[in-house]
Amino acid sequence: xxxxxxxxxxxxxxxxxxxxxxxxxxxxxxxxxxxxxxxxxxxxxxxxxxxxxxxxxxxxxxxxxxxxxxxxxxxxxxxxxxxxxxxxxxxxxxxxxxxxxxxxxxxxxxxxxxxxxxxxxxxxxxxxxxxxxxxxxxxxxxxxxxxxxxxxxxxxxxxxxxxxxxxxxxxxxxxxxxxxxxxxxxxxxxxxxxxxx
Amino acid sequence: xxxxxxxxxxxxxxxxxxxxxxxxxxxxxxxxxxxxxxxxxxxxxxxxxxxxxxxxxxxxxxxxxxxxxxxxxxxxxxxxxxxxxxxxxxxxxxxxxxxxxxxxxxxxxxxxxxxxxxxxxxxxxxxxxxxxxxxxxxxxxxxxxxxxxxxxxxxxxxxxxxxxxxxxxxxxxxxxxxxxxxxxxxxxxxxxxxxxxxxxxxxxxxxxxxxxxxxxxxxxxxxxxxxxxxxxxxxxxxxxxxxxxxxxxxxxxxxxxxxxxxxxxxxxxxxxxxxxxxxxxxxxxxxxxxxxxxxxxxxxxxxxxxxxxxxxxxxxxxxxxxxxxxxxxxxxxxxxxxxxxxxxxxxxxxxxxxxxxxxxxxxxxxx
Numbered sequence: 377x378x379x380x381x382x383x384x385x386x387x388x389x390x391x392x393x394x395x396x397x398x399x400x401x402x403x404x405x406x407x408x409x410x411x412x413x414x415x416x417x418x419x420x421x422x423x424x425x426x427x428x429x430x431x432x433x434x435x436x437x438x439x440x441x442x443x444x445x446x447x448x449x450x451x452x453x454x455x456x457x458x459x460x461x462x463x464x465x466x467x468x469x470x471x472x473x474x475x476x477x478x479x480x481x482x483x484x485x486x487x488x489x490x491x492x493x494x495x496x497x498x499x500x501x502x503x504x505x506x507x508x509x510x511x512x513x514x515x516x517x518x519x520x521x522x523x524x525x526x527x528x529x530x531x532x533x534x535x536x537x538x539x540x541x542x543x544x545x546x547x548x549x550x551x552x553x554x555x556x557x558x559x560x561x562x563x564x565x566x567x568x569x570x571x572x573x
Numbered sequence: 574x575x576x577x578x579x580x581x582x583x584x585x586x587x588x589x590x591x592x593x594x595x596x597x598x599x600x601x602x603x604x605x606x607x608x609x610x611x612x613x614x615x616x617x618x619x620x621x622x623x624x625x626x627x628x629x630x631x632x633x634x635x636x637x638x639x640x641x642x643x644x645x646x647x648x649x650x651x652x653x654x655x656x657x658x659x660x661x662x663x664x665x666x667x668x669x670x671x672x673x674x675x676x677x678x679x680x681x682x683x684x685x686x687x688x689x690x691x692x693x694x695x696x697x698x699x700x701x702x703x704x705x706x707x708x709x710x711x712x713x714x715x716x717x718x719x720x721x722x723x724x725x726x727x728x729x730x731x732x733x734x735x736x737x738x739x740x741x742x743x744x745x746x747x748x749x750x751x752x753x754x755x756x757x758x759x760x761x762x763x764x765x766x767x768x769x770x771x772x773x774x775x776x777x778x779x780x781x782x783x784x785x786x787x788x789x790x791x792x793x794x795x796x797x798x799x800x801x802x803x804x805x806x807x808x809x810x811x812x813x814x815x816x817x818x819x820x821x822x823x824x825x826x827x828x829x830x831x832x833x834x835x836x837x838x839x840x841x842x843x844x845x846x847x848x849x850x851x852x853x854x855x856x857x858x859x860x861x862x863x864x865x866x867x868x869x870x871x872x873x874x875x876x877x878x879x880x881x882x883x884x885x886x887x888x889x890x891x892x893x894x895x896x897x898x899x900x901x902x903x904x905x906x907x908x909x910x911x912x913x914x915x916x917x918x919x920x921x922x923x924x925x926x927x928x929x930x931x932x933x934x935x936x937x938x939x940x
Binding site (some may be wrong): 420423424425426443446447451453455456457458459460461462463465466467469470473474475 | 784785870
């Protein structure tokens with residue numbers, strides 16, 4: 377279970393999140409809120425990708441920054457700048473080597489990503505970059521999946537497959553989105569970021 | 574109204590400023606410390622030109638000096654390639670109707686600006702023709718000039734480095750038996766021929782690029798370095814020029830350096846080598862979140878990243894000790910000085926040189 381305990385985060389003296397305490401007890405959450413309200417920052421903190429100014433982020437009573445916990449988290453966000461100099465395949469190979477997981481050939485095919493494998497990350501289109509980011513998030517079968525606007529830029533077929541995949545996903549899922557498929561979805565607990573602060 | 578030339582110049586100027594800013598700390602330091610040596614460093618290629626122009630120069634010396642010149646020219650223009658071609662803005666520029674000839678002329682003019690002294694000096698010297706008899710006797714020099722312009726063209730237009738003419742050919746020529754002789758003009762005819770073939774056919778471009786494995790973090794860093802090698806090339810170039818200067822001075826003075834001079838040189842080299850850490854820091858900053866998502870520890874990655882710099886420092890210290898008559902002490906001093914510079918670069922950024930300088934001042938006082 378993911379817990380935020382009195383978490384505060386600010387950028388250049390501008391407080392984005394203040395004193396947030398929340399326990400993610402349900403299986404699916406959709407975090408909503410206007411642009412710039414701190415949804416992506418919340419995901420970055422929850423994934424242990426940014427340090428908190430104050431407070432703790434815990435997963436099953438362990439700090440999120442430990443190797444074991446990191447292994448159990450999959451995160452996709454446009455804020456994570458991927459290595460522009462690698463090809464998509466090189467990055468996937470590296471990711472699988474890090475997590476000691478099999479190469480995600482099935483997901484690659486489902487997302488129709490085969491033709492992009494030899495393309496440099498820096499040359500990928502917005503939609504393909506999103507697919508790449510999603511592949512990195514899901515390929516090691518994490519127990520916690522944190523997805524920032526996961527359907528943005530995806531083509532119709534990939535979008536349908538992703539929604540189907542997420543519907544069958546057994547772990548804890550936290551998404552930020554403005555899309556109807558998440559916002560008006562009763563499977564997801566709607567969490568307004570304004571209510572957290 | 575802004576013309577295409579003015580816009581391209583503006584882009585070139587801006588990109589160059591960014592490139593210099595990325596190695597800015599190093600340039601500031603080099604300018605401060607090597608203030609008096611800078612004119613010598615800049616004029617050194619002109620000294621090479623006088624050796625290249627001399628018909629009495631041996632084949633081996635000619636190969637060394639000519640290819641040093643070609644390589645320097647190639648690197649100088651290659652690191653500015655994206656700025657010259659305005660690669661970042663190619664789609665924006667393509668959205669305007671522009672004649673190909675104007676675009677190419679602009680690229681040519683910017684290439685001349687980028688290559689400046691190295692490109693123009695041989696050309697001006699080639700125009701000095703007292704008589705046709707002298708011209709035929711000195712034919713190798715106009716040919717050399719032509720090759721220099723080919724090198725500049727290749728640095729801009731070739732997708733890959735012309736390994737055949739820039740690396741393989743000089744190695745083959747240096748491996749030829751000592752008794753083998755060839756006139757300078759013939760040599761340059763052969764070089765021109767090989768280079769023309771390489772420019773037209775690009776035989777190496779047909780070979781599929783080697784896709785390096787990326788299983789481990791260090792392999793990812795290697796790919797990163799190879800994908801944008803300009804900063805590394807600039808730093809390595811300054812190190813090689815420094816070592817060449819030192820070798821030249823020692824050859825002229827025929828004596829082993831004094832103790833304090835050895836420490837001074839170690840200080841310079843340690844700061845140069847340690848400044849490689851600026852590239853690592855820039856990498857950490859650019860891929861902050863991606864790196865945070867990795868399972869390996871920050872400290873392990875840091876050690877992986879500084880290991881090549883320390884190895885380079887050890888190699889340079891071995892060269893100093895074995896080839897340039899430096900004391901054995903340098904084998905410890907330079908790697909330690911480099912390590913201190915690396916750490917202070919990570920901690921203090923722009924003020925990276927203060928602590929290592931204090932360290933070397935203390936060592937000088939002890940020596």
